[in-house]
Amino acid sequence: MHPYQYIPATNITEAVSLLARYGPRARVMAGGTDLLVQLRGERYELDAVVDAKAIPELMALTLAKDGALSIGAAVPCYQVYEDEAIVAAFPGIIDAASLIGGIQVQSRASLGGNLCNATPSADGICPLIVHSGVVTLTGVGGTRTMLVEEFTTGPGRNALAHGEMLVKIDLPKPAAHFGAAYQRFIPRNEMDIAVAGVASAVTLDASGQKIESARIALASVGPTPIFAKKASDFLAGQPATEETYAKAGEVASTEATPISDMRGTIEQRHHLVGVLTRRTLAQAVQRARGNS
């Protein structure tokens, strides 16, 4: 492994100036649970690892009074799922945060890191997408925001420009009668990579019987996590029934572009998208009904 410096940054300005100075020879480390393994596997070489965990903004986890959630890019998963208020308000996010790796990994791994690592199978990204998450990126040239679904651009690739870092992910306050869920399929029960994963979010009407709007996102069935727009659009105005979920699953399945690999086949993944869409919609609706 090429030897590298370890530089703990204490503020964003310092971190982005380091990134600007080292260019592609430096990366930001949050939990390091992907980065250190990739360095050891010589997937790329770095001269410096910039530790973000001493930067206050990246470690901030805030559930605002207005109900919006802001997750600093380096906040470890456990902090998210051990916050009872967040558990109550954002169960779809909790679904993902509590199944990334094992307990050990959750002590360090962050949703921001999961996002930057940008694997198609990332468990953390789809729930952020269906929650209409917005990422804040800061570089030497300033700060910009974009939708989570625009952030990942390919396997292991993201929208960060040179010298730019992910600062936080903002999730708007869930509307009344909003519910979300994430499920993945793995052959084992833990410590596995999703063969396929689906996050669903719905907003129901006041009766709880009709879906006013929905967002579906698919993991591990394309080069990036996929916002399933057709399935999402289809659901608007539909009754919250098993038939609807099954149809949405069929639509979502057409939006998946999986490959066959050691973790699963194209056919299996298309099929699983249908199953998981159905299951997560049912779970999301149930949660929405409890959220008045």
Next chain:
Amino acid sequence: MTTTEKPQEFKVVGTRPIRHDGIDKVLGRAVYGSDVRLAGMIYGAVLRSPYAHAKITKIDTSKAEAMPGVFAVMSGKDMPLVASGALDLGETVDDTAFTSDRVMAHDKVVFKGHPVAAVAAIDQNTGLEALKLIEVEYEVLKPVISLEDAMAPGAVVIHEGLIGDDLGEKVNNTNIAVHNRSEFGDPEAAFAKSATVLERTFIISRAHQGYIEPHASTAFWAPDGKITVWTTTQAPFGVRKTVSALLEQPLSDIKVIPTEIGGGFGGKIPVYLEPVAAVLSKKAGRPVKITMDRRAVFEASGPGPGGTIKVKMGVDDKGKITAATADIRYGAGAYPGASINPATAGIFACYEVPNVRIDSYDVVINMSKTAAYRAPGTPQATFASETLVGELCEIIGMSPMDFHLLNVSREGTRRPDGPVFPRIGNEACLEAIQGSEHFKSTLEPSTESKLRGRGMASGYWNGIGNKSSVTINVNEDGLVSLIEGNPDIGGTRTTIAMQAAEILGLPAEDVHPAVGDTDSIGYSDLTAGSRTTYATGTAAIEAAKMVIDEMKKRVAMIWETEYGNIEHVDGLFVSKVAPDHKFTFKEAAGKLGQTGGPVAMTGTVNVRGSGGGSFGTHLVDVEVDRDTGKVEILRYTAAQDAGKAVHPSYVEGQFQGGAVQGIGWALNEEYYTSDDGVMVNSTFLDYRMPTSLDVPMIETIIVEVANTNHPFGVRGIGETSIVPPAPAVANALANAIGVRLYQTPMNPGRILEALATKKTGK
């Protein structure tokens, strides 16, 4: 616990003392392979081939040698070109030249991960950086990965020098190292007369033992020519022999110190790093430690072979087996030596088969050479035979339990490959399962989304006896130290010590066992073949009897009487002629100084055979998610014949551990290999061994049908438990989903496909 006869009375055997080495292991103090730290020690790293099959046209190590921090660099030219010859490792026999070539390639690489060079450097990372400076040029050859390709006429031949043995005939230019046949009676005629005949072909995946501790070896080659090796191995004496043969150094100049061993399951019998560390040490003049990383463990150590097994069985109208045949083909990896003989022994061992023919093929392919993996070759073969039996039972409408009992092999039955069974516990295990609460329970019926099923299978592992030595030293405080030569993978220090304690009349805690190095204990065969508690235990009993005998002589001296007047009863030395004369062992030990000095006795044995081996029957309930094909193991019971369980907790532990390994093999574990011979899933993440969340508690039933070949009736029990799980799970899955799978892993993808086939009626 099922007992089928009047047992011997024991004081120590059958109890559950805390293992002697436990305290070091829970404190983190036990020294495993990579925990060795020596003054001046440097770190080795191994450069491995990126290709599965290639000629090495050039190796230039000069840049690596010039790198600061690098002490030594080696490649195949630094290993002697040893001649071909038999390397007898106790349970298996390897070829010396092939072993040398496997440890460090000379002019050709034959598997991905094949070592081509190595460095020793001041620290691990410097060594890894130095590897990048070694220039190797390859002429890439077509890899031979599948059995079909390897066996096809005109196949690319991996070893030009390999002379195949086809039923005794020598064959040149082949990848089929061995074709054996075991035949009895006239199967074809018997099939023709059978009421029902079923033939199926099964494919089983190559699977890794998955021990958590990677291979790690340290060597110091002293200027006087003495070589000391610290290594995590199941076979310290095998390491000594192999290092001696490969480096052409006198056997007695080599001392092998076995460290604690973090799992082996057969995979830590072969030598991988030891000769490399030794050569680097000689060049560097320092001790060199090499540790494999996990990818190298998967790619370049020896898993159990995958293969294709065709099985045919005929039954009469009562369900009695008339004949059975099998065609077993295993991919040995890059050098011959797949475990085809135990596969032949085991495939029909649970049954009385009057007419039988078993063909077996040991086939060379461009993947790492396979090694023993817990009951080598037998889980694969039994997956085929027991799954076939499950289907046959469905066809003839007979319960698998009735079928097993009707056809059960017992004392006097001829094992299909020849030997006649002595007293065995096959039937007793079936009866134990039949009597279990699990067997009598009703499986919760399937629902629309959850499909439930139950399956059973039996399995057999013969095991070995062989050579062992145990030395017992009597200390003046009346406690004894015991030295044995078998690395302790799962509590065998204690099970050996308990057998000595039983004879000595001491509590288990008063016998202090230690695993000696190859200079401090007599020759001992490897920790494998379910032999350690059984055979080394026998040596411990021998040594203990010798100690008692010598102590009687000493006591006679003190009491000024004849040796023949001294008896050892209930832990006391007593005089037949003076009833008030009594010594405890401790009292007698305290007086040794007055009677001629220390008492130290070594028992050596060469135990013939295993006494019939150990049978087991497993019962499993599964639940399949109809939508995803995911399998949950709902309930699992393992019954197995232990002969006499020396330490029941560790016997249960062997049953449970083997069952879960077998479940992993059945459901998810495989070498997912690309066409060019690269294992794609070479991480624990993607190899998918069971986690604690993937299995229930494993219920155990210890059956005790005493082994007539052991003083206490003990049987070797470590391996049988991995044999029944895959077919038991396959039978349960078929019961659940109504369609059969003939290939492992029976993973969700395959189950979904099977369900889809069923739906479309294809």
Next chain:
Amino acid sequence: MTQTPEQSVRKVSVQCTLNGQPTEFLAAPYLSLLEVLRETLGLTGTKEGCNDGNCGACTVNVDGRIVDSCLMLGAEAEGKTIETIEGVAPAGGLHPLQQAFLEEAALQCGICTPGFLVSAKALLEREPDADEPRIRLWLAGNLCRCTGYDKIIRAVEKARDEMK
């Protein structure tokens, strides 16, 4: 190249509390906490099984949370409170988990045992009433290949009951 990797990147000085003792070490910045513990500090009770966060053999406790020490840099230990297997037992005794692992025969080869003990201790400190499913979930990041987990789970349950 004229320098070894160790020379081209200067070592960093780290101060932390390790098994209750103030500890200072110098280490190359790219070394994992696992490497630092084992090689720099000689604490070889923490084991390496995979070096990529999938076996849990290297589990240590950092500021009250369990982590895979292969997935953390030694340099990150600055200011942290770290407990390894060597710090689990009270002086002259055993932690109830260690005792239960011995009594229940919860180890065979023992290589995964330190990781399981460190993980299980953290669980019982946080959740003294953890039930079997919870124990199984919490320990899913620790692989054991010998025991089939049965006796490990029973040992943790036994220690849990004894710690009450």
